[in-house]
Structure formats: C-alpha cells, structure tokens
Amino acid sequence: MLEIDILTLFPESFFGPFAESIVARAINNDLVAINAVDLRNYTTDRHRSVDDKPYGGGPGMLMAPDPIFKAVEDLKKEDSLVILMSPQGRVFNQKMALSLVEKKHLIIICGHYEGVDERIREALVDIEISIGDFVLTSGNIPTMAIVDSIVRLIPGVLGSEHSAVSESFSGDLLEYPQYTRPVEYRGMRVPEVLLSGNHKKIEEWRNKKAFERTMKRRPELLKLK
Numbered sequence: 001m002l003e004i005d006i007l008t009l010f011p012e013s014f015f016g017p018f019a020e021s022i023v024a025r026a027i028n029n030d031l032v033a034i035n036a037v038d039l040r041n042y043t044t045d046r047h048r049s050v051d052d053k054p055y056g057g058g059p060g061m062l063m064a065p066d067p068i069f070k071a072v073e074d075l076k077k078e079d080s081l082v083i084l085m086s087p088q089g090r091v092f093n094q095k096m097a098l099s100l101v102e103k104k105h106l107i108i109i110c111g112h113y114e115g116v117d118e119r120i121r122e123a124l125v126d127i128e129i130s131i132g133d134f135v136l137t138s139g140n141i142p143t144m145a146i147v148d149s150i151v152r153l154i155p156g157v158l159g160s161e162h163s164a165v166s167e168s169f170s171g172d173l174l175e176y177p178q179y180t181r182p183v184e185y186r187g188m189r190v191p192e193v194l195l196s197g198n199h200k201k202i203e204e205w206r207n208k209k210a211f212e213r214t215m216k217r218r219p220e221l222l223k224l225k
Contacts, residue, residue, distance in 0.1 A: 002101065002154060003033045005075045006143055007068065008110040009050060011036035017144050026157045034147065037075070042067040051113050060114035068116065072107055072124050080105040082126045084116065085139030085146075089128030092146050096129070100146075101153040108147075110139030172221060173214045176206040 006014060014036040018024065026032045040048040044066075051061040072082060081103050090096070100106065109116070109125070121128070131142040152158055179190040193205045214221055 001030060001033060002103065002150075003105045004035070004147060004150075005105070005107045006034070006036045006110060006147075007039050007071050007107065008036055008138075008140055008143075009039055009112055010138070010140060011038045013140050014144065018147075022157060023148055023151050026151050026154060029156070031154050031156055032151050037071060039063075039067045039071055042070040042074070054114065058114070062114055063112055063116040063120070065117040065119050068109060068120050069124065072109075075107055077105050079103070080107055082124050083108045084111065084121065084125040084128045085109065085130075085142045086111055086115070086128045087130050087133070087135055089130040091133075092129050092131050092142075092149070094149075097146070097149045097153055101150050106150075108139075108143050110143050112138040173207075173210040174218060174221070176210040176213065 008014070014034075018027065018034055023032075023034070027034060039050050043049060050063060050067050052064050054060075054062050076082070081100070083106060085108060109120070129142070129146060131145055136142065179194060183190050183195065191205070193201050196202070
C-alpha cells in the first residue's frame, strides 16, 4: 500500500478534497494511506513558530528548518521519497505520476510564505515538483493535484483497469472525442463510426482524432517524441 505523508501548516484543508470521490474510495479500500501532518506539532516555542525573517533582508518570511527537519526525520523510512512542492521544481506530468505511484512512501513538503530555508533542499529533499509557471499561496493545492493524479493510477482504484491507460497524457496523445446518449442532441449527432459496432474502424477513428486534437491543441507533445 502506498503511504503519503503531507507536511503542511494547514492540514484541515486536505479533509474536504480527500474525503470525496476516487481518493476517498482508495483510502476506504486500504489502497492508499494519506496523512496530513501539522508542522506546528514539531515546534518547541510557545508560539509554535514555523517561520522567520530571511538573512540579508528582503520581503516576507521563510519556513524555518527545524520543524521540517524534525518532521521528516520522524516520518522517514528506508524507502521514503521526500518531495518539496516548489515553483522552482520540475513541472509535474503523467510520466512523473507513473514513476511516483511505484514508490512505497512519499513525504511531501508544502512550501509557504516566501519559500523554505535552503538547507531543507540541500539535506532533505529528493525531488522538487511544480505544477506550472505561476505562484500560489502555498504548496497545498499543488499537493492535492499531484496526489489525486498518483492515487488514480494505483491498481484497483479506478473502476476499469483500462481507464487510466486511455486518458490524456497517458500516451503521447491527448484523448480522443467521446460521446454518450442521446445519439442526436440539439442538432449535433454522434459520429456514425461510433455507432457501427466495427471495433477496428472505431479504434482507427479514435487514433486519428487523438492525433488531430494533439496537433491542434498541444503540438509540442508530438515534437517531444
């Protein structure tokens, strides 16, 4: 079973997203264990301080090293992977999700304020991950996104073993167009090939449409091949 420990200043923010839908079912079925850890539990002063002013001046506050070091050292196992959510990190993608789901234990550090003391990166972190070239208030929302992406890849989580394989970014192409009933809605009709029952032609149509959609919307994905 995959274990995920999330180090955060706001553990309550994870209760809602992880109490619904696919992630909740995965937890209830003992396919994944997710624990939101309050970093303030690893402080020693009466104010439960987790941040301080940066040396050399500058705006904002930095997350101090001591609570994060203590938390990681308390939770880390022999096979743990320590992740820092950071706008400076590698941009998350499906390939990375497939790699992370193979791990036994993930420790995810949610950055906050102006970032973290550099010694956290140097001594604790195995990989830094970003979800894009923009800045958010903290690493909580990015962590929710990557955990959702990882959990749905765990065998047994999705209803069909083929569901995760056929989704956008699981291969080199975006997902093909899909339709459900009714056959015609407001003058828009389901393509006849999907009604034909000819699975070979349907597969050919889907591959063609996936390529066309990728070429139109995300041509850089084709250039990376």
